[in-house]
Amino acid sequence: AQKVTQAQTEISVVEKEDVTLDCVYETRDTTYYLFWYKQPPSGELVFLIRRNSFDEQNEISGRYSWNFQKSTSSFNFTITASQVVDSAVYFCALSEAGGGANNLFFGTGTRLTVIP
Amino acid sequence: AAGVIQSPRHLIKEKRETATLKCYPIPRHDTVYWYQQGPGQDPQFLISFYEKMQSDKGSIPDRFSAQQFSDYHSELNMSSLELGDSALYFCASSYGQKTNYGYTFGSGTRLTVV
Numbered sequence: 001a002q003k004v005t006q007a008q009t010e011i012s013v014v015e016k017e018d019v020t021l022d023c024v025y026e027t028r029d030t031t032y033y034l035f036w037y038k039q040p041p042s043g044e045l046v047f048l049i050r051r052n053s054f055d056e057q058n059e060i061s062g063r064y065s066w067n068f069q070k071s072t073s074s075f076n077f078t079i080t081a082s083q084v085v086d087s088a089v090y091f092c093a094l095s096e097a098g099g100g101a102n103n104l105f106f107g108t109g110t111r112l113t114v115i116p
Numbered sequence: 117a118a119g120v121i122q123s124p125r126h127l128i129k130e131k132r133e134t135a136t137l138k139c140y141p142i143p144r145h146d147t148v149y150w151y152q153q154g155p156g157q158d159p160q161f162l163i164s165f166y167e168k169m170q171s172d173k174g175s176i177p178d179r180f181s182a183q184q185f186s187d188y189h190s191e192l193n194m195s196s197l198e199l200g201d202s203a204l205y206f207c208a209s210s211y212g213q214k215t216n217y218g219y220t221f222g223s224g225t226r227l228t229v230v
Contacts, residue, residue, distance in 0.1 A: 037221075043204055045159070045221040091158060103149060103161035103172055104219065 002027045004094050006107035013082050014115050021077045021110045023092030029053075034068065034075045035093040035104065045091070051075065082114045118142055120209050120222035128228045129197050137192040137225045141209030147171070148190040149219060150182060151206040159206060165190055166212075197229045 003026040013019045025034065036048040049059065051068050059066045063080045079086055089111045093104040121140040129135050141148050147166045151159040152175075161174035165184035176182075179197075184190045188209075194201060204226050208219035 042223075043226065044223040045206060047220065103164060103174060104151075104159075105161075106158035108158050 004107035029096040122222035139207030145209035
């Protein structure tokens with residue numbers, strides 16, 4: 001069965017600090033996809049990144065970076081030099097391609113508050 | 117670029133009433149997904165449609181029904197509303213059934229049942 005765990009319920013950092021959001025997943029599929037979404041206070045879900053199970057390269061996009069490690073089933077998200085606009089709930093999600101499911105399984109989210 | 121359009125943005129209904137939520141996918145997207153996000157919860161998959169046929173079903177109550185129309189827009193019909201149905205309802209669309217490409221979500225419909 002698939003499962004996504006975001007152990008950090010809430011994190012507060014001071015502006016310009018770096019912060020890492022943890023995501024650990026479980027799946028029996030060998031082919032799967034991992035995602036991060038941002039949900040700002042306005043409520044919409046904003047797609048940040050998709051990573052497939054065969055691509056373990058880390059990715060950097062501006063102040064955002066992602067560390068995918070299959071050995072530990074983790075897909076962690078780091079924000080460098082955090083800003084107040086980064087305050088949001090961040091969801092990690094999993095999709096299993098091999099099993100035929102076409103829906104996303106979300107973690108419970110991490111609420112990030114960046115204090116000015 | 118065009119995004120997924122959901123209407124209405126906000127909806128207030130009384131218990132036992134009926135609500136209809138609409139979703140207009142990105143042009144040329146043929147797959148629509150519905151998710152429900154309760155207060156402080158993560159989004160939960162309800163149902164999806166591919167080429168106007170139901171393709172997958174999650175934790176959708178029997179009081180809810182949905183369909184996808186010939187123009188690929190979708191409607192989620194919710195009857196006998198309960199207080200617990202108060203939630204943010206998201207629609208997402210994709211081209212093809214698999215989530216390989218990732219979803220694009222709409223801005224959601226916030227349903228409040230009083």
